[in-house]
Amino acid sequence: MTARANTGTRATPLIDWDAVYWDAMPRVYNFFRYRVRDDATAEDLTSTTFLRAWRARDRYSSDLSAFTTWIFSIAANVAIDYWRRQRTIVPLDDLFATPDDLSVEEISQQHDNSARLNRLLAELPSREQELIALKYGAELTNRAIAGILGMSESNVGTTLHRIVGRLRQGWDS
Numbered sequence: 001m002t003a004r005a006n007t008g009t010r011a012t013p014l015i016d017w018d019a020v021y022w023d024a025m026p027r028v029y030n031f032f033r034y035r036v037r038d039d040a041t042a043e044d045l046t047s048t049t050f051l052r053a054w055r056a057r058d059r060y061s062s063d064l065s066a067f068t069t070w071i072f073s074i075a076a077n078v079a080i081d082y083w084r085r086q087r088t089i090v091p092l093d094d095l096f097a098t099p100d101d102l103s104v105e106e107i108s109q110q111h112d113n114s115a116r117l118n119r120l121l122a123e124l125p126s127r128e129q130e131l132i133a134l135k136y137g138a139e140l141t142n143r144a145i146a147g148i149l150g151m152s153e154s155n156v157g158t159t160l161h162r163i164v165g166r167l168r169q170g171w172d173s
Contacts, residue, residue, distance in 0.1 A: 015057065020067065021050060027138040028075050034137030035079050035129060037118060045082055049075045069147040072138065076130065076148055083126070120170045128163050135160055 028049055032042035052074050053060075060070050121129060134145045142156040149156070 015060070015067070017054070017057075020071075024068065024071050025050070027140070028071065031072065031075055031133050031138035032079065034121075034133035036082070041082075045075075045078050049078045052078065065147055066144070068140070068144055072134065072140065072144065072148045075138075079130070116171070120167050123170070124163065124167075128159070131156070131160055132163060 025046060029042055029046045032045040032049075033039070036042055036045065049071065053071055056074070060067070064070075065073075121132065124132070130149070131145065134140050134148065135142075140148075142153050142160070145151070145156045146153040151159075
């Protein structure tokens with residue numbers, strides 16, 4: 001991204017949308033995949049996010065935030081809008097695709113583990129699910145998550161550590 005001359009008060013960047021899309025799209029998709037646990041819905045929400053970003057491209061300012069922070073802020077709002085429209089949580093039958101070389105027992109164990117993890121994640125409050133989705137689904141840094149959610153970087157790290165600890169306790173029990 002390079003900045004172009006600006007006559008207003010903010011820098012208006014020139015954005016290579018193809019590069020941005022191919023760089024951010026997998027992480028945005030994974031963020032939604034963690035949140036909604038459904039491939040088709042994650043694809044729709046990813047498309048909505050990039051459509052909103054495209055429409056709002058004149059409002060992006062590199063002076064205010066990194067592009068990743070901006071796009072994930074839009075994604076977080078798309079997720080909020082989606083959950084407001086939903087009356088029930090859509091369950092996910094298969095979390096991971098299974099390779100052909102696995103035995104029936106291994107496939108069964110993977111399905112059991114996926115279902116168990118989904119249950120543990122579903123028990124978390126929405127805000128904690130969002131943190132997990134941003135960290136492990138979108139693979140964002142604590143600093144980027146802090147910018148998106150309006151938290152301090154250390155608070156993000158501490159909260160994630162506590163969430164993962166509770167998930168581990170739930171897994172072991």
